[in-house]
Structure formats: C-alpha cells, structure tokens
Amino acid sequence: MKLLKKIWRTMSTPSKAGVGIVLALGFIGGVVFWGGFNTALSVTNTEEFCTGCHEMADNVYEEYRETIHYSNRSGVRATCPDCHVPKDWTHKIIRKIAASKEVWGMLTGVIDTREKFVDHRKSMAMREWKRMKDNDSRECRNCHNFEYMDFSEQGSRSVKMHSSALASGEKTCIDCHKGIAHELPDMKGVEGWH
Amino acid sequence: MKKIMLALMIMGMAAGAVAQEKQVVPSNIGGVESLRGSAELDVTRSADKHKRVIKDREPLQRNYVHQPPIIPHQIRGYKINLNANKCLSCHGWKYARETGATKVSPTHFETRDGMTLSDISPRRYFCLQCHVPQVDGKPLVDNDFEAVDSLSQN
Numbered sequence: 230m231k232l233l234k235k236i237w238r239t240m241s242t243p244s245k246a247g248v249g250i251v252l253a254l255g256f257i258g259g260v261v262f263w264g265g266f267n268t269a270l271s272v273t274n275t276e277e278f279c280t281g282c283h284e285m286a287d288n289v290y291e292e293y294r295e296t297i298h299y300s301n302r303s304g305v306r307a308t309c310p311d312c313h314v315p316k317d318w319t320h321k322i323i324r325k326i327a328a329s330k331e332v333w334g335m336l337t338g339v340i341d342t343r344e345k346f347v348d349h350r351k352s353m354a355m356r357e358w359k360r361m362k363d364n365d366s367r368e369c370r371n372c373h374n375f376e377y378m379d380f381s382e383q384g385s386r387s388v389k390m391h392s393s394a395l396a397s398g399e400k401t402c403i404d405c406h407k408g409i410a411h412e413l414p415d416m417k418g419v420e421g422w423h
Numbered sequence: 424m425k426k427i428m429l430a431l432m433i434m435g436m437a438a439g440a441v442a443q444e445k446q447v448v449p450s451n452i453g454g455v456e457s458l459r460g461s462a463e464l465d466v467t468r469s470a471d472k473h474k475r476v477i478k479d480r481e482p483l484q485r486n487y488v489h490q491p492p493i494i495p496h497q498i499r500g501y502k503i504n505l506n507a508n509k510c511l512s513c514h515g516w517k518y519a520r521e522t523g524a525t526k527v528s529p530t531h532f533e534t535r536d537g538m539t540l541s542d543i544s545p546r547r548y549f550c551l552q553c554h555v556p557q558v559d560g561k562p563l564v565d566n567d568f569e570a571v572d573s574l575s576q577n
Contacts, residue, residue: 386479415507423508
C-alpha cells in the first residue's frame with residue numbers, strides 16, 4: 230500500500246526532473262525533425278538532385294552546359310536552384326510545394342522522351358517566364374543587382390536598355406533575356422520576338 | 424672490263440645523289456607554306472589563338488556598294504533557327520525604333536522571283552550567311568584597298 234501511494238505521488242505531482250525530461254525530449258525531437266526537414270530541403274536543392282532524372286539531365290541540363298551561366302571566363306556559375314528556386318524561406322516553400330507536381334510528371338512520364346519534351350517545351354517555358362515576370366525576375370536579381378551595375382563597363386546596347394526600360398521598372402530581366410540558359414521553343418506570338 | 428666498272432661507278436654515284444636529294448627535302452609539302460604558317464601533311468597544325476569578337480561599337484562603314492553591313496557587336500548565344508531569330512528582336516521593323524538598331528533592308532522582303540512579302544523572305548532569314556561579327560585580327564597580307572569615293576565617310 231505504501232508503495233502504491235508513493236508511485237501515485239510521484240505520478241500525480243510533476244517533478245522538476247519530469248518536466249525537464251519532457252522538455253529535453255521535445256527539444257531533441259524538434260532539432261531532429263527540423264534538421265531532417267532542412268537537410269531534405271537542401272538535398273533537393275542541388276544540381277545533382279535535379280539532374281538525377283534523365284528528363285533534366287538529357288534535355289535542359291545538356292543545353293545549359295553551353296551557355297554563359299555554366300561556362301564563362303571567371304568560373305562563377307549558377308546551378309539549377311539558383312534560378313528556379315527562390316532563396317527566401319516563404320517563397321522557397323511555396324515553390325517547393327508547387328514543384329511536387331514535377332514528381333507526378335516524372336512518374337507519369339509526361340516528358341520522358343525527347344519528342345515529348347520538345348512538344349511540351351513552350352508551355353513549360355511560358356510558365357517559367359510568367360513566374361519570373363510576376364516576381365520581377367527575383368531570382369536573377371539574387372546575383373544581378375541593378376544598384377551595382379556599372380554602366381561604364383557595359384556595352385552601349387546594354388546601357389541603352391538598362392538605363393531606360395529596366396531602370397524605370399517598365400521591363401524586367403526576363404522580358405529581354407529569354408533563352409539564355411536553355412533552348413527556345415517556337416517564339417511565334419511571344420512578345421519581343423519576331 | 425674498265426668500261427663496265429666505269430658505268431657501274433657512274434650508276435652508283437647517281438643512285439647516291441638521288442638518295443642525298445631525298446634527304447635534302449624531308450618535307451611532304453614540297454616547301455610550300457601557307458600564310459598561316461607551314462605544317463606537314465601528316466601533322467595537325469596547332470590552332471591559332473582564339474580571337475575575341477569586338478564587344479560593342481558604332482556601325483562600321485561599308486567598303487563597296489551592296490556589301491552586307493558587318494555586325495559591330497558580340498552575338499554569343501544569339502540563336503537563329505526554326506523557333507527563333509534573335510537578330511530580328513532588335514533589327515526587325517517591329518522593334519527597331521524601340522531598340523535603336525539598324526532596320527533590316529526592304530530588299531530582305533523579296534523572294535527570288537522579285538515578289539515582295541510582308542515579312543522577311545525565307546531566303547534572307549539566316550542573317551549570318553552574309554552578316555558577320557568582327558574580330559580584332561591583323562591582315563595576313565598588306566592591303567591598301569580603299570572604299571570607293573562615294574562610300575568613304577571621312
């Protein structure tokens with residue numbers, strides 16, 4: 230009987246140690262969960278992961294390797310997520326959730342051959358251009374900051390456009406710089422193209 | 424007997440001379456050199472240093488009538504194919520005023536039968552067939568060519 234009472238007392242009155250254990254478990258669990266979540270997030274944010282599927286490796290990545298964002302004089306380069314995934318947390322999570330559709334696309338094989346990919350290129354490109362237009366080319370501006378552009382170092386054609394249309398906010402990067410990292414689809418009907 | 428010996432000696436000397444001659448000309452290009460340097464036929468000459476395209480400058484004057492104007496800027500990554508023509512994004516009539524680029528000449532709207540189309544004729548679609556960018560290369564031979572008087576803008 231004495232023993233039962235003792236157990237009851239221990240169980241009914243939360244001891245300091247108990248609270249400490251609960252807190253510690255919660256803390257460790259939180260660290261493990263959050264760490265795991267972030268690790269998973271950053272693993273899916275690498276070029277190795279993106280090009281893990283042949284749809285990306287054989288089409289967009291292969292085209293990308295010829296462009297200036299991959300190969301250039303200074304050796305600084307952008308990877309897939311630098312342009313296609315926002316850097317700040319909120320937009321990144323939204324983009325990541327939206328990108329889960331790509332997993333579905335991979336499973337159902339929407340673009341699993343070159344022909345299918347080429348057929349879909351325009352709709353995919355238009356979607357990405359719209360995303361960049363709507364967010365004022367936010368991902369371009371992670372590296373290319375208008376504030377620090379030295380017009381004296383730019384070609385006269387660049388200065389003309391950057392100091393007028395871009396400076397006034399009338400146009401954004403993607404309006405003119407389409408097809409700089411991947412091949413273009415049929416540009417009929419796209420603004421700014423013949 | 425002496426005559427035969429003499430004949431043999433002469434033949435031997437001749438053969439020796441031929442052999443010597445072969446040693447004198449080891450080249451298989453017959454001593455011919457091109458302006459870009461000499462290379463044996465069975466050897467691949469190392470490539471010249473890659474020349475840089477001049478970045479951006481004012482339109483260059485033409486040297487003769489009907490010369491296709493040359494491109495005074497870089498064109499890296501500008502694609503011209505079935506899907507797109509980057510040149511026309513600035514030089515097409517639709518965009519030339521906005522971009523300040525030289526307009527495509529109306530001669531480019533004509534078919535080979537002299538019919539004028541409402542847009543660039545397919546035979547004139549591939550700009551780089553005639554118009555080319557320039558590198559800062561030195562002429563291989565001296566050249567004192569001068570543009571005709573009517574075209575010089577001095």
